[in-house]
Amino acid sequence: MENNFNLPRNNKKRVVIIGAGFGGLKLARKLSGSPYQVVVIDKQNFHQFQPLFYQVAASGIEPSSISFPVRKIFQSHSNLHFRTTELLSVNTDEQQIQTKAGALHYDYLVLANGVNTNYFGSVNLEKYSLPMKSTAEAINLRNRILSSFEQANLTEDTNEHAKLLSIVIVGGGPTGVELAGSIAEMRRYVLPKDYPELDFSKMKIMLFEAGPRLLNGMSDRAGKKALEFLKRLGVKVHLDTRIDDYNGDKISLSDGKELYTRNLIWTAGVSGRTTEGINGELYVRGNRIAVDRYNRLQGFNTIFAIGDACLLQGDERYPNGHPQVAQVAIQQAANLARNLTSQKEWKPFRYTDKGSLATIGRNMAVADLPGFRFSGVFAWMLWLFVHLMAIVGVKNRFFIFVNWAQSYFSRDQSLRILISPYRKK
Template sequence: MENNFNLPRNNKKRIVIIGAGFGGLKLAQKLSGSPYQVVVIDKQNFHQFQPLFYQVASSGIEPSSISFPVRKIFQSHSNLHFRTTELVSINADKKSITTLAGEMNYDYLVLANGVNTNYFGSDNMEKHSLPMKTTAEAINLRNRILSSFEKANLTEDADEHAKLMSVVIVGGGPTGVELAGSIAEMRRFVLPKDYPELDFSKMKILLFEAAPRVLNGMSDRAGKKALEFLEKLGVEVCLNTRIDDYDGNKISLSDGATLYARNLIWTAGVSGHQTAGIDSANYTRGNRLLVDNYNRLRPYDSIFAIGDACLIEGNDKYPNGHPQVAQVAIQQALNLARNFVTKKPWRVFKYTDKGSLATIGRNMAVADLPGFKFSGVFAWFLWLFVHLMAIVGVKNRFFIFVNWAQSYFSRDQSLRILISPYKRIKK
């Protein structure tokens, strides 16, 4: 069978972008109409809006509302192409990549393939905990939470009740804090109406953070206010506490204590991808690729990395790397796109911090903006506006706005459905 993976060159230099996340997609869009043939490669055929995964997991919005087909974005751009496959290796000498679908040559290669969940070497945690780094994992988490209550509704075992109804979240960053707050609001306003037979005063939501405060990437004020909001919602926050092991039932803590839960959600860390063909010396902490101020991977003149996947060497302001947030990836993509098309000397990347936001619950959010910091209702509405405008697609924005408005006024969600993968029944 003939393989149509490798496109005709059509006399244009080719830029291959690995990953259709915030950085990869923005880079491709900015190169639309440029003298390059741009090929984006991703395992999924859609762009995922990661900041709202937790709302999918807590039945707040539909998965389709935070996902947008890449091919639809590229429809009106003749020099943008897309292939759904997975990168296997890089041959820098030949300027080619190998994927599961075949080989492709490039003139420039941009690695924008983000990061994976980091379990810090714990095989048990990887096997038994619930991650939330993709839309599929967010749907799986929603199914797991809902099915736990269905199971609790069918058993009279008090111990099993407690295990099924408890939710343990590991990691006090924005994802962990936002997810904890969202589930706490479900416990207060939604679940008691769905499951009147269950006693939700016994449902525990625990958030574990190894550091002395939550939201380490934000200001002390934001961390303190977030902790206040979480405690107001009834979340038990355990600081300076590390989870050493988990077998799907028993949780072993760093202080020697143990507790039991069927649902442990892991949001504690991320790690980059190591790709065959790239020397291990090019990787630093968290498997991030070391790049120069132009996001070029040394010593490969034609390979670049942007977003969470890279760390710029020698940056005094960010010696441990820029924050692994969408704005960094987007700004690096914009700078690299400008450099690819300019006839002027290339411009080094300089990050402009536009601030950070995190929401904990209804009318509860924290904001760190350049020059001032605030929390509460106004921060919450600002969070809503910023995230709504960042969603790809007018239709998606509309449906998310409708879901948010309905949830705000009714304190309810209508998306608590269990959708499991299809399994053919054997006769």
């Protein structure tokens, strides 16, 4: 069945990487030119730049600008191969994976397949809320938000207006904070010009966080500044408040209160993906796979996990695991590539924290860098530069820069279009 993958037959050992995210892509590129045959498997044929999903959802940038074809990246690397399929199970005894396209042997297997949205067991929240963990979901969210305004423009029912113009965001991490700020700026500068018949002073943007503060992974100062910036933009922030249920119309809160909205966006949590064939006892906190200091699964010398998918044990600085951010995945990938290609003793992974950034709106951002913390215009400019440089592809960087420049000087975007999937009648 391995012939289904149409891979060159040679004597090279094969490294199979599951996932073309930050970690998987970095590892593959680091193994370019190595004595390995590298096969990357992902159900999408493009790399997605997750930190900017919220800007796609808020009509700030085009989806294509944060998506880059994996095959284009691999064009000049003869030992790198890509296959679009989905992992189903792992046979650790035979060193073989089963995918929707068939079976494939591996000498080394690297799980870099990230995480899923975590709804904490709520069936209704999973069914009715709007997630944002992929480019497709970001596009769907953009369509949903714009459709709500279009529907509000077609009715004179004040109750319907209130529901359609209310946007509730659950989760006070970087994604929730950045999305709330972006939509708030749309409400202030863009939407009144697009929909002059609607009264956007009645539009409510609410952010709910179950914990006592925003940006829990950053400093307390950053959380306080983010709260200050959001209030300045007119976002109603509710801390220490949990969403218990949602039926597509009514929200039930942990304090017994009820709210009504047609738009509930879920950014509250993530959970690791389980893979059939991997011992269930290896899954720990947050459903992440427990690995050692070399990112190896316990009991295996040929299976590894990197990035959000794993929880590295033995680092006294991070007893609950490293933060689930791109830099961890990138650094783990680089360290694993070094170990796989070096003739020297393997080097244990040690995370170097390069700092954290979050933007709330125009000229409003927070930065936690090693040794100092700051906020405001300079933090916002640093955020722009860091994210622009992290984008894959010069063309993508150019288009994003143009979109950002246009938005900054005109306080407008021209990407507010509804594109729904074609369905044959």
